Amino acid sequence: MTVPAVSVKRLTKRFGQTEVLHEIDFDIPQGMVSCLIGPSGSGKSTLLRCMAFLEEATEGSILVNGQPLGFAEGPDGKLARLPAARIRAVRSQIGMVFQQFNLWPHMTALGNVSEALKTVQGIPRREAEERAMQQLKKVDLENRAGYYPSQLSGGQQQRVAIARALALEPKIMLFDEPTSSLDPELTGEVLNVMRALAADGMTMVVVSHEIGFAASVGQRLAFLDQGRLILNGTPQEIFAKPRHRRLDQFLDTYLDRGAAMLV
Amino acid sequence: MNFDTGLILASLPEIMHAFSVTMLMWVAGVIGATVLGFLVAVARRYGPRLPRHLLRVFVEVIRGTPFLIQLFLLYYGGPFIGLSLDPVPAGLLGLTIYGAAYFSEIFRGGFEAVPPGHVEAAECLGLNRQQTIRRILIPEMTMLVLPASVNMAIILLKETAVLSIITVPELTLVISAIGSQQYAFVESLFLLALFYWGLVEISGKLGRAAEARLSRFRLALA
Numbered sequence: 036m037t038v039p040a041v042s043v044k045r046l047t048k049r050f051g052q053t054e055v056l057h058e059i060d061f062d063i064p065q066g067m068v069s070c071l072i073g074p075s076g077s078g079k080s081t082l083l084r085c086m087a088f089l090e091e092a093t094e095g096s097i098l099v100n101g102q103p104l105g106f107a108e109g110p111d112g113k114l115a116r117l118p119a120a121r122i123r124a125v126r127s128q129i130g131m132v133f134q135q136f137n138l139w140p141h142m143t144a145l146g147n148v149s150e151a152l153k154t155v156q157g158i159p160r161r162e163a164e165e166r167a168m169q170q171l172k173k174v175d176l177e178n179r180a181g182y183y184p185s186q187l188s189g190g191q192q193q194r195v196a197i198a199r200a201l202a203l204e205p206k207i208m209l210f211d212e213p214t215s216s217l218d219p220e221l222t223g224e225v226l227n228v229m230r231a232l233a234a235d236g237m238t239m240v241v242v243s244h245e246i247g248f249a250a251s252v253g254q255r256l257a258f259l260d261q262g263r264l265i266l267n268g269t270p271q272e273i274f275a276k277p278r279h280r281r282l283d284q285f286l287d288t289y290l291d292r293g294a295a296m297l298v
Numbered sequence: 299m300n301f302d303t304g305l306i307l308a309s310l311p312e313i314m315h316a317f318s319v320t321m322l323m324w325v326a327g328v329i330g331a332t333v334l335g336f337l338v339a340v341a342r343r344y345g346p347r348l349p350r351h352l353l354r355v356f357v358e359v360i361r362g363t364p365f366l367i368q369l370f371l372l373y374y375g376g377p378f379i380g381l382s383l384d385p386v387p388a389g390l391l392g393l394t395i396y397g398a399a400y401f402s403e404i405f406r407g408g409f410e411a412v413p414p415g416h417v418e419a420a421e422c423l424g425l426n427r428q429q430t431i432r433r434i435l436i437p438e439m440t441m442l443v444l445p446a447s448v449n450m451a452i453i454l455l456k457e458t459a460v461l462s463i464i465t466v467p468e469l470t471l472v473i474s475a476i477g478s479q480q481y482a483f484v485e486s487l488f489l490l491a492l493f494y495w496g497l498v499e500i501s502g503k504l505g506r507a508a509e510a511r512l513s514r515f516r517l518a519l520a
Contacts, residue, residue: 119426126424127424133419137413137415137418139420199423
């Protein structure tokens with residue numbers, strides 16, 4: 036059996052007195068799309084941010100392809116922070132896409148995508164831009180390479196952000212509510228890019244409110260509620276009736292809001 | 299009131315020299331204050347706790363006391379701690395420190411106004427802290443702080459007049475001296491006001507042009 040792409044072990048996260056995640060234990064399998072769903076405040080985004088090492092776990096640990104992320108147990112059994120270079124090496128296997136896109140406004144689409152290739156990997160400008168262009172082609176935006184983020188629609192910005200993460204050839208892509216700040220009309224183009232990526236065999240972890248996407252593209256679903264991992268399995272297992280009571284309530288609220296995606 | 303411009307014209311070489319001194323003090327002062335202010339802002343964001351607190355106190359003291367007093371203390375009090383400076387270096391140092399306190403606050407606000415997600419994106423892509431500051435924070439902050447920085451540069455231009463009290467041979471000292479020698483106080487003061495106002499107008503125009511050039515990014519930050 037291969038090592039999981041990400042292995043989360045007894046992860047607890049507290050902000051001050053508030054416990055956001057409680058002893059989360061689960062694995063992200065290689066080459067699959069795993070979706071994290073759950074109500075607001077359930078801790079799903081925090082869990083994803085822990086996997087990107089944007090948040091540090093209070094307790095527990097995370098392994099990325101078997102290598103410790105951020106902290107490792109020392110000889111004394113205590114967790115010790117790894118050197119910055121090692122943290123960066125492990126993190127480089129991970130690409131992150133944010134709800135707010137987080138493109139750098141002073142750089143063009145091409146500049147955003149080629150930046151880390153130039154600055155981090157030291158690739159000469161011309162070659163970096165060629166590689167960035169290939170990524171922009173993948174998200175069907177090569178004709179917008181010279182545009183600044185403010186000149187692009189939300190959907191286009193998010194696709195540039197995906198290309199930017201892909202440029203570094205990560206092994207795992209994390210998506211934090213990638214369509215939540217988009218008009219319904221623009222979510223489709225982003226979801227299509229994500230579908231294509233999934234079809235390519237990319238390991239993906241998606242925090243999403245798009246239950247339809249989770250059900251159709253997700254090969255693994257994890258349902259979180261109040262910082263606890265309640266359900267974890269294939270969509271068939273999770274949506275099969277009789278459903279878990281808490282999941283049923285959660286799905287009901289979607290229908291209440293008139294969302295037709297489940298029908 | 300009779301304006302006797304002839305008296306002023308006779309002193310033109312002196313005035314031109316004084317003008318160049320004012321420009322030197324201003325330009326060098328703004329550059330010095332910007333650089334020092336930026337370093338203070340970076341140290342206050344990333345530095346260890348003790349220097350951070352000391353710098354906060356420094357900024358509050360400088361902002362909380364009149365420039366005139368600071369200048370007196372530096373020029374007349376300096377020798378007591380072994381710091382004897384000629385008027386021009388003393389004036390430049392005073393202006394730099396005074397401006398730096400304000401610029402550091404402008405830059406601190408600028409750093410805080412850059413959306414944290416932009417820094418997180420850089421972090422996720424493997425940029426280290428220096429690279430993030432150089433490639434992301436400084437360019438983004440620049441467009442955010444430009445209006446406030448132009449404003450501060452204009453204030454510093456007018457503050458160069460205060461340097462006359464420690465005998466820096468700049469416009470205010472020279473023109474008011476000419477005015478009192480020639481019994482032409484009003485003319486000289488009027489001329490002085492015109493000089494400063496003209497310079498402020500020009501720098502304001504330059505600032506607005508720079509803002510317009512950068513405005514295409516601002517949308518995305520709003």
